[in-house]
Amino acid sequence: MHGVATFVESKKKAVSKEFLSGLSEVQLQAVENYKGPTLVIAGAGSGKTRVLTYRIANMLADGVNPHSVLSLTFTNKAAAEMKERIKSVVGEKAKYLWMGTFHSIFARILRTEADKLGYPSTFTIYDTTDSRSVLKSIIKEMNLDEQVYKVNEVHSRISLAKNNLVTPAAYANSSSLVTVDAANRRPRIADIYKKYMQKCYLSGAMDFDDLLLNTNVLFRDHPDVLNKYQSIFSYILVDEYQDTNMAQYLIVKKLSEQHKNLCVVGDDAQSIYSFRGAKIENILNFRNDYPEYQLFKLEQNYRSTQTIVNAANSIIQKNSKQIKKNAFSAKEVGDRIKVLKAYTDQEEGFLVAGAISDLLYREHCEYLDFAILYRTNAQSRIFEDALRKKNIPYKIYGGLSFYQRKEIKDMVAYLRLIINHSDDEAFKRIVNYPARGIGDTTLSRLEEAAAANNTNIWTIVTQAPLDKVGLKGAAIKKLGEFAELIQGFQASIYTENAYDFALTVATQAGIIKDLKEDKTNEGISRFENLEGLFNGIKEFEENAKESGEPLPITIDRFLENVALLTDADSEKPEDKNKVSLMTVHSAKGLEFKHLFLVGLEENLFPGQMTSQSQEDLEEERRLFYVAVTRAEVSATISYAQTRYKWGNVTSCVPSRFIKEIDSSYVDWNEDSLFGTSSHSTASSSNSYNLQGFKAKAGSVSAQRTVAPTPQHRPASVISDPADMTEVEVGMEVEHERFGFGKVEALEGTAPEIKATVNFTVAGTKTLLLKFAKLRIVKR
DNA sequence: CGGCCCCGCGTTTTT
């Protein structure tokens, strides 16, 4: 062993390290010093991926065995790209690196070690839909009020617990958790949690959180297994460390104990996943965990203009929690950040699409130079419509993933059930698809019996006397046929190619016939989606063959990671040169020449749930920071004054974040950007704009002290919650339509405060302050 | 048991 290592070591001098020549001094340092605990604080656009890539490439060039390097990334796509880049530097051996997301890497390890935890190695990974469905049936089974025990909220409580390694028993004993639940009148969450874990276990299933939780359990209860992986992984690298949660933190900590070659890379300013349990403290406390650590700060931004970097700095400075760093750009100063005001959400789409086609024409840009980023997926539609009208090609990331579509989930459920008969969610999904006369009544009998006998549905169907379960002859016969159908595939799972196998299943189960029969547009598109899945299987098969894996490439291999796949992992080449539409969250790590950041309104960005607490608001601000720092050359921010929400028009207030950008980096010339009249179908009245925003914008730091302009009176329109509390009985106010009046009464609490106002002309009206746009005339 | 219709509810964000 030693001899080989020495031989490889001695060869290293011969290996060309030309690839290091383009690095800056500090980047080079971070690449070359790959031993010992290392923290790399990498500001936005500072070449973080480069450092990570070359750090690994450099190790491999020095003779480090790729099998001993574990590199954890945030998305599968990031992992694949990094692997590709390393391959191009050091060659084929890069493919032996352990590189992937926490979830996919540890799912792999858990499959290998499954028996130690009492799971089958073929365990199913439940996605969010599956988890919710399980919880829903538990809540029903326990006769709890579904209005009080809302599935989503129960799920996030359980998820929170799992991410913090709190077992059901510990949950019941945790006074802080129990207190919160009691306050929400949900005292039985710990019981639900317990049942949920049992049900998943009986179904041979792990949810996303279990992949991390059970890895911890595995390492805690099986020191030999821990020791094995500690020895395997001589070098561990973690990207986006600021977004790791407790469970992930502990996995990394334990695994790196032996070799202590742990390198974490991240940027506290870009921590945006606390809603799913990420702990910004992990990166802030790294120095306490490893006092002997080396620190590298990548502060130069190679991506964006000075204006964008400085603007972004001015935003993030408003946050209290952060590691000090001095992000700067040596690129050109660049244009100021433009602000677009739209009267409606539709017009916002129109303006943005117009601005894009304008830039395309003026600046020789390509479609791929543009991105439109929004806070919530629901906003995409407007921009799709606007871009389509202008014949601008676009692609959407996120939203309903391919694998979430019904027809795909149905097909996958067949495969899941065939490979893991215990998978109750898969069973429930397909037992009557295509329709074979097995209805709700039969299914709930089976579920009850399974719960009563502490087992899964499949066991009941195949082993219990079904007449005792309360089922009749016809139902029993149909169930028998279904079970036979599923069992019939058993023999060829591990002998047939994945594609052929799946096709047989789809045919024999009647899925293909069912989809072909539907001649509606949706039916056709569902069939095409299924074809897409089959193409995906074929592609998987070909890739596996190419990398020399043992034949045949079987369906279980494909299925292993399906739940962890996202659309971003499989971009089609024809989609390359298109405008990108995505949420700010999914834009993390990406960059675009020209960036459009849309929907900058209170209660949208920052979101309505988040402007309450200081912590949530700081996370929203980091999200805003992430968004702005995606831009290389130009950034444009837009907001609408009215927007459709749940089918109703609501009026919107520009986001506080716009005002937080240092005004010297912002171009407020909202109206003259594209000519004044060409687009303004809805802009006949501009009383809105005069009242609303410009006057405030002038005084960036002064919160609510607005300098009156001669023409237009003080513009403190009462529409954000902070301002509402200023209204008092007896004040004189002005309303757009009703004119002047006096406040006679107030009721409710912000933001739902109602005011009764006696208007001089219009008479007495009761108005919701958040919509009424009242202006205080005399206090 | 299956299909249709109506009602109610929701929107952060993702592995």
Place this chain on the structure above:
DNA sequence: CGCGGGGCCG
């Protein structure tokens, strides 16, 4: 507005 769930009827 769009989806999913529940209820009702054939």
